[in-house]
Amino acid sequence: MFKKKLLKNKKIFFLLVIYTIVHIFFCTNNFYTYFINPLFWLSYIIFHYDLKLPKKKEINITLIISTIFFLLYLISGFVLSFNKNISNCSFINIWKVILPIYGIEIIRYKLIKSNKNNSKAITLITILIIISEINFKELFLSHNIILFHYIVSIVIPIIAQNILFTYLSLNSHYSISIIIRVFNEISKLFLPIIPYSDWFIKGSFSLIKTLIIYYIFKYYVFHKKSIYDFKESKKLYSFTIITSIILVLFMLGLFNYKPIAILSNSMSPLFKRGDVVIYKKEENILPDDIIAFKYENQTIIHRVIGINEYYVTKGDANNTIDYIKIKKEDIKGVYKFHIKYLGYPAIWLNELVTKEN
């Protein structure tokens, strides 16, 4: 049955497979990304463009949601600070990015619509598209920590968004996915400055945004559920989304308090390896305070034993002082309390990721 369904769109499916294979080998080649790939999709769009549009309500809701998320993204810059985006901000990127998005969504739509009763085929199509959007050079050549960052900030959002776009194609028109995707790319393509976002911000907010869009379309646009089911879903989704947002904001330190997992016993017996310390941003640092400070992209939590031009620190269980010049701007906060054993998952992850480095 699976084979029979695919055979209906054998040519398009074959095209997708070829495209995915070519992408794996040439995704880092500039001639391919700036010339061959967009040109290929341009020719495909010209021959397969579908003038039929989805319902007006669906378009309107998509535009409203996308605009709200775009504005929230811009406003977040005032909280998180802004970064320059000069290197990415260029019209050539419209050619490079928008055309493949347009083409791939047409292919997804055609394949999914014709295989809508075949879940295995839908899964396979979605996986192929996910593969076609991942940069495999980053996956195979990176240091383990960078690889983890790449998976969180790029790969997981790509997977989540593609599941959403497949769902939207199944229930509506490809233009819905295109609008959402184009709004996602607008900031990178046109804005000379964009809000600061590290790998965690990118990954977590992209995932939360995807769930919100899915929830809105499923329960407010497509109306797939009964009233009872709708109420229950509303509670569950609201709880999950709000919990996730609070967790992410807490991790980012936006409530002035920030957690950190402890990897060593240098402050034993106060707190030990595997504990989680909560520290708070404070201006007035005094001797005997336990401070969290930046050092080479790491955070160290040790006790202040003296203050002169720099802050002199020492781990309670250490024999010697830290040979580090700590300036006021390096200090991230002052220890407030700790939670025992909560940091072990972080330690296991750290051991896993840094194992071969």
Next chain:
Amino acid sequence: MRKNRIIILMVFLATILLMAVGYSTFATDFTINGKAEITGEWDVRITNIEATQVPDGCDAGTPTFTKDTINFSAKLNKPGDEIIYEVTIQNLGTIDAELQTIIFTEEIDGIEEINYTTSELKKDLNVGDSTTFNIIVTYVKNTEKVPDVKTKTLTGIIQYVQKETA
């Protein structure tokens, strides 16, 4: 369908939690020296001090040193005499170092006729590097005063710290 919904939300929450754990992991506390979890060994030390030039009638004494201090008493005879001490410092650890301070204190202040200078001390001392510098104790040539004490006793503290990376 209810089961599917629960699975979707559980997978979602698990992914967010994994990201949060990862974020916490890569901003973790670590120790650069101490009893536990040593990621690098700090071992910058003075390994030698010797008098390389001692004029006749002068006495360089027996210079001593610890890991980061030196001590010597230079006894000079007449104006123009110079005793040169050569100090060797080595980075035997696994952490690059840079000079932070070098401070000398005199046991008896105010012997103006006998002064001291030091040659330039190498600022960066990377892992495996060794450096030497000279301390030159001089009896000022054209002095009319003859000091009661012709011995200069100096203690020097040389402190290197972990090199700041750019």
